[in-house]
Amino acid sequence: MARIVVDVMPKPEILDPQGKAIVRALPHQGVTVFSGVRQGKRFELEVDGEVTDEILATAREAAETMLSNPVIEDVVNVSVIDDVEA
Amino acid sequence: MSANTFETPLVADLSAPGADPALKDVRVGIVTFPGTLDDRDAARAIELAGGTAVRLWHADDDLQRVDAVVLPGGFSYGDYLRAGAISRFAPLMARIVDAAGDDGGLPVLGICNGFQILTEAHLLPGSMIRNDHLKFVCRDQRLRVENASTAWTGDFTAGQEIVVPLKNNDGQYVCDQVTLERLEAEGRVVFRYLGRNPNGSLNDIAGVTNARGNVVGLMPHPEHAVEPGFGPDSTGSGPVAKGDGTDGLGLFTSALNALVNGSSAGSATTDGGTRA
Numbered sequence: 001m002a003r004i005v006v007d008v009m010p011k012p013e014i015l016d017p018q019g020k021a022i023v024r025a026l027p028h029q030g031v032t033v034f035s036g037v038r039q040g041k042r043f044e045l046e047v048d049g050e051v052t053d054e055i056l057a058t059a060r061e062a063a064e065t066m067l068s069n070p071v072i073e074d075v076v077n078v079s080v081i082d083d084v085e086a
Numbered sequence: 087m088s089a090n091t092f093e094t095p096l097v098a099d100l101s102a103p104g105a106d107p108a109l110k111d112v113r114v115g116i117v118t119f120p121g122t123l124d125d126r127d128a129a130r131a132i133e134l135a136g137g138t139a140v141r142l143w144h145a146d147d148d149l150q151r152v153d154a155v156v157l158p159g160g161f162s163y164g165d166y167l168r169a170g171a172i173s174r175f176a177p178l179m180a181r182i183v184d185a186a187g188d189d190g191g192l193p194v195l196g197i198c199n200g201f202q203i204l205t206e207a208h209l210l211p212g213s214m215i216r217n218d219h220l221k222f223v224c225r226d227q228r229l230r231v232e233n234a235s236t237a238w239t240g241d242f243t244a245g246q247e248i249v250v251p252l253k254n255n256d257g258q259y260v261c262d263q264v265t266l267e268r269l270e271a272e273g274r275v276v277f278r279y280l281g282r283n284p285n286g287s288l289n290d291i292a293g294v295t296n297a298r299g300n301v302v303g304l305m306p307h308p309e310h311a312v313e314p315g316f317g318p319d320s321t322g323s324g325p326v327a328k329g330d331g332t333d334g335l336g337l338f339t340s341a342l343n344a345l346v347n348g349s350s351a352g353s354a355t356t357d358g359g360t361r362a
Contacts, residue, residue, distance in 0.1 A: 010215075014260055015286070017216045066175070069168055069206065071213040072260060 002051045004059045007077035008068045009040035040076070043067050051080045109136035109342045115152035117182075117200075119144040119173045123160030124197065124309060131309040132156070135338035144176035153345050154193040154237075155182055157200025159254075159307055169214060169256045170202030183207055186301050193237035193341050194301045198254055201293070201303030210294055210303045211269065212261030217254070218286025226318035226331070227252035227306050228280040229292050233273050236299040241340040247322035248333035252284055252306040259287035259294075259305070269294055277304050308334025 010016045016038045023037040045059055056078070063075045114132045116139050118125045129139035140152050144162075149155070163172040173179065185192035186209055196204035204210045217223060228249050231242040242248070261269070266288055269275055277293035285305075293304025311317035311334030318331035 013262075014215065015218065015258075017218050017220050017258070017286075021220050066171065067167070069171065069213055071205070071211075071262075072215055 002047050002049075002080055002082050004045040004047060004051060004056065005077065005079055005081055006043040006045065006059065006063045006067055006075065007040060008043070008063070008073050009076050010038060011072060011074055014072050040073075041067075056080065106136060106343075106346065108346045109339075110138055112137040112154070112342045112345045113140050113150075113152045114138065114338075114341070115140045115142040115149060115155045117142045117144055117155060117157050117178060119160070119162035119176060119203075121160055121162040121164055122158055122199070124158040124307065125160070127307075127309045128156045128158040128197065131312040131335065131338045132342075134312050135335055135342055137338070137342045142178060144173065144178050147177045147181065149178070149181050149185060154341050155186070155195070156309075157182075157194065157196040157203050158309070159198030159200060162199055162203070165199075165256065168202075168206070170199060170204075170206040173199075173203045174206035179203070179207055183209060186296075188298070191298060191300045193345070195238050195337065195341065196301075196303035197307055197309060198257075198305055201305055202256065204301060204303045209301050210296060211265050212259055212291075212294065214256045214305070215258045215260055216256050217258055217284070222253070222255045223257065223284050224253040225251070225284070226320065227284060227292075228322065229277045229306060230280055231276070232278055233276045233295065233299075236276055236295045236302050236340075237344055238302040238337045238340050239276060240344050241336045247280065248308075248311075248336070249318045249320050249322055249331050250306045250308045250311040250334045251318060254285070254305055257285035257287065257305045259285075259291045261288065272297065276302055277306070302337075308337045310334065312338070 019038040026034055047055055060078050063078055068075050114137050116125050116129045132139040140150055186194045202214050205213050226249050228247060231239055231246045234242045234244040274295050275291050276295050279290040279292045283290050292306055295302045311331050314330045314332060316329055319328050320326055321331045321333050
């Protein structure tokens with residue numbers, strides 16, 4: 001079994017209220033070195049068998065049409081990870 | 087009452103005279119998705135406005151010859167993925183997109199989660215993200231009707247103020263700068279928040295329409311301000327007896343009257359409305 005990872009992030013020009021709340025909360029844990037946080041999403045698409053170019057293309061399409069909303073988000077990564085043990 | 091209309095409990099007397107009997111022939115579909123909350127309120131609003139509410143199920147493939155559609159509020163699919171993102175792919179949504187698109191002109195109103203579904207389905211521009219302050223907002227909200235020539239606002243006058251409840255988590259309207267300028271230039275901002283912006287929406291936008299004016303989406307809930315005793319404590323004109331605010335009814339009567347009078351869906355671009 002293999003997995004395709006899709007990472008989606010809010011567009012740079014879109015305010016990310018959740019990231020803003022996180023960066024404000026970090027100092028409560030004594031963490032003060034981070035000046036900004038942006039929160040995105042990671043999807044793992046499981047594939048039985050090998051990931052062909054066609055399957056990868058399908059994953060890219062699903063990432064653009066359903067997993068992300070192009071008005072507010074960018075797909076920043078679509079890549080294959082092979083599980084060490086299935 | 088036929089099997090696929092909503093049973094309406096007699097809190098108010100729905101047989102009270104006043105409504106144009108012709109309105110009763112207007113069939114308005116109320117779509118229920120898994121997790122929809124306000125379908126019964128929306129159906130009741132249609133009935134109180136004088137029309138006939140028709141129950142539609144998201145997984146069906148048939149619009150049952152309705153004359154208009156309301157996508158009610160709630161948390162369809164628990165807002166999983168993004169609010170409205172999964173509902174958008176429901177079989178019935180494909181029919182609605184066809185019927186409401188450029189060749190169709192079916193009047194469609196999306197309220198709250200329904201608005202989110204309409205943006206995900208690309209029937210309306212922009213998108214909603216988390217409220218800028220990250221808190222759920224529930225309050226009576228004053229709005230200005232900016233465009234009174236859509237299919238859902240014809241009974242208002244441009245610039246009129248109304249009060250309806252607002253209750254949401256992901257209510258911050260966003261779009262790119264080019265879209266924002268086009269919406270403003272074409273008079274496609276239908277409702278604007280007055281007073282403090284409740285969620286960080288660009289230009290205080292509470293609702294928008296498509297170019298033709300038949301599809302309208304708004305975050306606040308007009309269907310919760312349709313019945314004396316159960317609405318806000320004020321109207322656009324000022325305070326009223328507790329719960330007697332019924333400003334939301336105008337959206338539903340607008341659509342029914344426009345359909346009965348045979349006027350077209352209205353044009354967002356000819357009248358323009360007023361601007362902030």
